[in-house]
Amino acid sequence: MPTVLLVRHGRTIANARGILAGRAAGVRLDAVGREQAARTAARLAQVPLVAVVTSPLERCRQTARAVVDQQRHAEADPPPIVVERGITECDYGQWQGQALHDLANESLWPQVQSQPSAVTFPGGESLAAMQNRSVATIRRHDAAVEERHGRGTVWVAVAHGDIIKAVLADALGMHLDLFQRISVGPASVSIVRYGPHRPEVVATNTESGDLEWLRDLAPGGDAPVGGGAGTRSS
Template sequence: MATVILVRHGRTTANASGLLAGRAAGVSLDQSGRDQAALTGDRLAAVPVVSVVSSPLERCRQTAQFILDRQAGCPHAPVTINFDAGLTECDYGQWQGRMLTDLATEDLWSVVQSQPSAVTFPGGESMAAMQARSVAAIRRNDAAFEAEHGPGAVWVAVSHGDIIKSILADAFGMHLDLFQRITVGPASVSIVRYGTSRPSVYATNTDAGDLSWLSNSDHSDDAPVGGGAGNTAPPAH
């Protein structure tokens, strides 16, 4: 089965100021976010990625470009970024453009924290719909890349914090109401492999570490009893 590397965009000017940017145009990476995205690109440079799929919003486009630039010269290196609206940010409706400190005084805030499956943002999207369309987008792309490139295919999806949290919750078999237990930092890497019987989560919210083992990993759908021997990086040439 194919492997998807879930990457959140790097830090933005809105993140740094505590503003809920949502789908607003013109929200770009700040210098810290560019540095984070560059580091993530460096981490992924050792992985032969077959495609980079991104949310169409600017901050994800910028992050995806750092990853794509560092794939140059790799076997099967993608030459363009594909955009998928299914990976775009949640539609926060009337919450978009407001400060988080202000939103925390709203009655809906506590529901977002404790029962997100019951939340529909005023004038926007429900969190259940957000999860459904983002998981569908990941599974659709994953199946297509495996069909085209085989079970060893590794691809990157660049998206947003709540989107990636909802995808990971689905992969863990967690109810959406538990997804706030998951943390996904700027430019972090999480790894999921979808098998015929269940997804396997290999990493969540990592911002350091060698990922070269992804080019030499076991494609078995079975979980190793006892935990197995771990991942092995390919031999140096």
């Protein structure tokens, strides 16, 4: 099976100001976000990536470009960047552009925290629909990567916090109502493999450390009873 690295975009000015940017145009990485994206790209530099898929929003495309710019391997050219609307940010409707401290006073806010599966943002998208499209998109690209490049390859999907949390919740077999228990920081890397029996969540919300060990990740299959031996470099 391939390995998908779920990369959140780096910090933006909206993140720093506590604004829910949503799908607004022109929201770019700030100086901290550019440093975060460069650090994540350096973590992935020794991992030959066969595909980089990104949300169309600027902050994700900037992060994806940073990753590709450090992909310089003798055995292959850097992968092209594929823009994918299926992993774009949730449509927050009337909440878009609002300050989070103001949104915390909205009557819908407690339900977003405790029962997100029942939430539809006013004038926007439901969180259940967001999860359905995101998971379907990641699985579709994962199957295409395996068909084109084979098992044991690694690819990247650059997306948004709630998108990645929803994909991880699905991979973990968690109900969407529990997805707020998952943390996904700016420019973090989470690692999932879709095996023949079940998804395997290898790591979540990692922000440091060399990822070259992904080269040695054993082929997927049955879960090792007792935990297995890990990789040669772990």
